[in-house]
Every structure is written in structure tokens, then in C-alpha cells.
Amino acid sequence: MQTKKLTALAVGIGLVTLSACGGSGGGAAADSKTVTLVSHDSWAVSKKVVADFEKRSGYTLKVLEDGDAGQAVNKAILTKDNPQGDVFFGVDNTLLSRALDNGLFQPYTAKGADTVEARYRADQDKHRVTPIDSGDICVNYDKAYFSAHKLTPPTSFDDLTKPAYKNLLVTENAATSSPGLGFLLGTAARYGDGGWPAYWKKLKANGVKVVDGWEQAYNEEFSGSAGGRKAKGDRPLVVSYASSPPAEVVYADPRPATAPTGVATGTCFRQTEYAGLLSNARNTAGGKALIDFLIGKEFQQDMPLNMFVYPVVEGAKVPAVFTEYGPQAGDPQTLAPDRIAAHRDQWVKTWTSLVLK
């Protein structure tokens, strides 16, 4: 009896292995009716919007989420000769030059590209990428802390170095975290090549704390977020996104009347995310249709509450919860992708030796 069971087990194992090998080819086959989107794992969209795209275009949408933004770009570059999909979405201005220099994308001018607001456009002579969304990296503050201490929250980069805000700010490692890098770039844009290291010296003297990633800064160290409150975070200022306050509202049950956190509007750096048709895409027709769809009104208006970013096309409506809880920065800092490309590595090196060592 025992032996029979075991034989069955052995046969079972064999079958699993066999079926595993047999099933391997199926998923990879190029299928002109399927269009594959490669993105990072912050990709999110309403089901209905996807269904509408599939119905209108006749393509089935397959999505491949590939780690965080930096990882996803690197993986796409590594696999560019035999890409995992047709369209890549999610390369931002801080990494755009890496993608373009490595020949990740082929030119395509999307239908509706003229509706994209001019300030978001990039690569205008070759049209290899299309802007899809934008978001601001800003210092967030814990409202409860500042009202309990009868202190005005900071509003600008300069404020952060004032004695009143000593030991209050936590930020991310600029070498390994995209908001950390964004904040560094924000200061570089604000104070210029010569000025930003001096600014960071002051920030360091004022007790800025640096942790490795956003999760830790926001969920553990920051006193204003849901996770940070439970972890008894003691830093009331954190480098996060302008959209974090509305996220604190949308993902709370029951929804609070006001967001527990606010944004220091003068500390923002604008990130824009782009999509492009991959160089060796199998289904270029489907890929083109997908890019058109990504800058279409339906997707653009669905984005904010799913990915917590802002639309880039003219006239796209932003949900009320966004305007109510997350004021958009009036005048964010920004840098052109080629300027970032030219300086990023050196700036990060200087920053590391200045702040971490």
C-alpha cells in the first residue's frame, strides 16, 4: 500500500516536471492579437478602462510588471534584443537618457501627441517617447505634529535648514532610491551646480536623516503616515510625493475629513514618466495603438486614483479627492533629461561622500 502511494507520488512529480517543460513554449509565442506592456510595479489601472481598450482596439492587453522603476528600465535594456513586450511604460526624466542612449525605443508619434502639454514633452526631434504622467517629489509634513508644537510647517528648501526644523527631516538615499534622487535633483535645480553641496552641508548640520528606501522613510520613520504612526515614527518631515496625502485618505477606512499630512509646496521636483515603442517589438501595430490609448482621455483620467500621478494632456480632469487633499505645487523644480544625464552620476557620488560618509 505504502509503495503504491509512493510510486504514485514519483509519477506525479514526473508529470509535473513534464507538463512544466511542455508548457514552456506557449506563453512566449508572438501573437498579433495580444499587445504586451512592460512596466514597473506601480502600474495600476481600472478594469473597465482596460476592457474598453480591448474592445475598441481588438487587442488583448497583457501587462508585465518588472520591479521598481529603476529595475524595470535596466531589465528592459538587458532584454532589448528580444524584448519581453511591445511597449515600455514608466521611464522617468531621471533615467530617460539611459534608456535612449541604449537604443531601447523606436520612433513613433502618438495620435494625440499634440494634446500633451508642452512642458512635459521630451526628445522632440526623434519622437521616441511619449509623456504619460507626471508627479512631484516633495517634502510631506505631519499636520498633527506641527499643530501640537504650534510650529508652522516649512514651505521651501531654505526653510528646511532653519533651526526650528532641526532633526525633523528624513530622506532617502539618492544613490538607490528614486524619490531620494529626485530630492537631490530638486536641490541641484534650485541652487545650481555650485550651490547645492553647500545647501546639503547645512541640511546635514540641521540633522537630516538618510535611510535607504522610500518604504522605510515613509512607513517607519515618518510620524504622519499610517505605517509610521504604528511604528511610532518620530520624523514629522519626509521626502515623498505630492500625491501621498490623497493616498492617505483614499486608503483609509473610514475616510478622514482631512488628510493627516500636507505638502511643503516649495520643495518639489517634477518627475515625468514616458512610454515608448520597444525597438524589437513583435506587435508594433498593437504597441502603437496602446501608446495612443495611454494618452487618451479615458486612461489619463483614470490614472490619478490608481497610480497617484497627474495627467499630462490638456483638459484631462483630476478627481476631486486630489484637488481637495493634494495641492499641486505651484512652481516645481525640474531639470532637462540631458542635463540630468550629464551630471547624475557625479552628483550622486558627491552627495554620497558629503552626506553619508
Place this chain on the structure above:
Amino acid sequence: MALPVAFFGVFFAYPVAAIVARGLRVDGVWRLGRIADVLGQSGIRHVLWFTTWQALASTALTLLVALPGAYVLARYDFPGRHLVRAVVTVPFVLPTVVVGTAFLALVGRGGLLDELWGVRLDTTVWAILLAHVFFNYAVVVRTVGGLWAQLDPRQEEAARMLGASPFAAWRKVTLPALGPALAAATLMVFLFTFTSFGVVQILGGPTFSTLEVEIYRQTSEIFDLSTAAVLTLVQFAAVGAILAVHAWTVRRRESALRLVDPALTARRPRGARQWTLLGAVLATVALLVVLPLAVLVRRSLDAPGLGYYRALTRDDGGTFLVPPIQAVGNSLQYALAATAIAVLIGALAAAALARRDAGRLVRGFDALLMLPLGVSAVTVGFGFLIALDEPPLDLRSSWILVPLAQALVGVPFVVRTMLPVLRAVDGRLREAAAVLGASPWRVWREVDLPLVRRALLVAAGFAFAVSLGEFGATVFIARPDNPTLPVAVARLLGRPGDLNYGQAMALSTILMVVCAVALLVLERLRTDRSGEF
């Protein structure tokens, strides 16, 4: 033997070689000069130095804290002993994302140490060392304790009778017998702490970096593949050396010791001293292992009416394309497939290694099978991406990639569990069966299989638990429509908002319970002569 070799060649050696070559070969020319360049950087030398000394310190601390535990769990019989054994093993199979978070709650701000004495250890090296103890406690308890339970206590008693003090008796009789197991445990802990990733990343802050963390940063963030390749080779060499020493001690350990049934050696603690020791060990386990895990559970229950758990079943099209609870089913399916592969490959390898006529080459393969435990997951993951993308091996978009990657980590555990048992099978039984006309297959089925059945099940259970918790390689290849539990946890932790955080805690708790149950079942099945884990 052919199948395990092919498996490791295709799914480990080839992808890793491909990614290393990608980093060191530019335009068809090998750039071996990069090796000297990279090793010449003071930053890299600092990383190497830190990697080594923190591993040494972690290993010493782990032995210090865990040896009393190994003794108590081996020799004392008390209610809940099996539960304690299972509980201390849970951290070992939990993904580090989860554990790092839990541990921060213990030693970080507002943690227990902070509340009692105002001591905070986060972003200090102490947090890293303590977390390594937390992770590797089970390795010592299982490796050393497993053997300890089977040593005949009468030998030590005889020495006492002859006038030796308790300590002298222990030092002269028990310690030498435990030596090889101690050496094996020391090396395993050293291996795991030398290649530590999640713990250092989460608890160490940006100023501490091990080789493994640096490989990850260079590959995944900075995209400097040549530096990553050099570091991979360095880690490879170091791990190879550790494993060579390990293989040597394991072989020594299998020298004949008179072993007895563990059930006969354990007895109720007697007298104040023994009860104190038991109390101290249980208190250590409670503080070091149970408390961080309890923090996770408590945080998962923070919403009224199990709100976070209920949210797991909701399909809002938000963070995932599916309700997060489906990750449980995905994880179980992947882990089952990975277990099947790991058991098949591992058992075949163990059978080949256990043959008495196995040559030096085959025995060398023993150490080779352990290499995946010491090679950076990001290297394997990236290797899979660029190596397994063409027919006939176009597996990149196939679901089987995840179980394959997980099986790589599971196989060493299967081999380590099966090997001692297989070696203990009396060869004469096989010969007798063969003489009586049984075919080799029949000999295996009728002689070996009944003897190793329990070891096989224990091995399967371990491979299952390890597969469930595997994160590093899985995160590179898991697909969005079917994330595994650890991947789902990491993704939820990566988004702001109360519900996401709470769901991450709830999913972690579920993962923990599934692992604990698998391990408890294992406890019931433990073989008489168990392997190292």
C-alpha cells in the same frame, strides 16, 4: 546524476555565467582588468571588510545565544517543545522584507528596547547582528541540537561517575562528539550572514553594505554590470571556499558515532538549575523570535473587525490585477511545483552522492549544489532574463520560471536532509536484494524508498517552506497577474496609505502561519537520523 547536473548547468551555471560575461565582455573582448580596477576602489574594499567582520561577529553571537537553546531543545522534555522548535524555524523561512520590518519594531524607535531602556539600535551594526541571530537561531538548534539529541548521555554520565566535574565531562566527552556538527553549523551561519541582503538593507541604513547588497545596487540601481560581475566573482570565490570547508566537515561528521533514539535522551528538567536554564532559553526565544513576529500579527489586527484581512479579498483593480488573497493560492501552487522539482533533483543528487563508490568528482558536486544559497538572487534573476530567452529554452514568459528559481534554493536543503539517511542505509541490504534477482529499480523501491520515506517527506516540507518564502529571485520573474505572497507583501509595503500597510501585515501573518504549519507537520515527521536542518 545526469539530471541534477543538467538542471544545475542549465538553470544555474549558464544564467549566472551569462550575466557575468555580459558585465566583463565588452564588444567581444574580455575586460579582466576590471577586476583589479574594482578591487582597488577603497569603497569596495570597505564593503569586503565589513562583509567579513560582520559575518564573523554574527556567527559568534549566534552560537553564543543559540547553543543553550540547542541543548535545551535536544535534552529537555517539556510540553510545547515541538511548537518551540517550529517557531524558532519560522524566521529562517520568512522573506527578509517581512522580517526586517518586524525586527525594526523590536530594536527600532518605540520598540521594546526603546521603551524599557531608551536604547535604539536601528541603523547601528547591533541591529544587524541581532537580526542575524534571529534568522540563524534555527540553524544552530537544528544542526547541533539534532545531533545532540542522539548522543548517548550515558557516556557523559560515565565520565561523571569516574570523578569528572560536569564541565570537564562535557568538554571531554560531549564536545568532541558535537565538534563536526558545530563546525557545520558555524559554517552555515557564516555563509548565510556573509551573503546577507535584506537584513542589511533594511536595518543597516545606507551606510552599511555587504557584498550581496552592493551587487544588488550595482546591478539593479546603478546598472554598472561590470562592477557587479567582479563582485559576483569575488562572492563566488568566497562562498566556494566556505563550502569546500563545509563539505569537508560534513564528511568528517559522518564518521561513526553511536547514535540513539532522541526520544530516549530527552527528559524532564530536574532541580532549580535545569529549570532556570530552560526558563532562560524560553525567555530568549520569546524576546528574540516571538516578539518581533507578534508585532507583525498585532499590526495586522489594528483595523476593527479584521478589516485588513477582509480587504485582502477585495478586487479594486488597484495595487494588483487580482485580489491580494489570491497570492496565497499562487504561492501554494508555485511552492508545490518547486517542491516537486527540488525533491526530484535533490533526491537523485543525494542518491548519487551517497553511493559508496562515488568518486571525488561526484563529491565535489555536493558542494556545488549548495552554491545557489550563496549566489546573489539578483544575479540569478538577471541571468534568467538574458539566458533563457531563446528557443529551445525560451522560458522567460512561462510560469515555470518561478518554481525553477525557487527549486534552486530548495535543492540544497533536500540534499542535506537526504544524504545522511541515504548514507546510513546498509549496503548489504541492497546487495542481498540484487543477488536475489531484483532489478536496480526494484532494489531502490523495495529497500531504499521505505527507509528514506520520512527523510523524503521532511525534505519536501523544507523545500516547500523555503520556496514559499523565496523572494529575491522570484521578485524578478513573478508575473503581475499572479504575485507570490512575499512579492505581494513587498508591493503593498511600497505604497502609501493605511490599508496597504495593514494588508501587508495581514499577508505577512498569513505567510507566517502557513510556514509554521508546514514546519509543525515536519516536526511530526522527523526522521530518526535527521539531516542538518
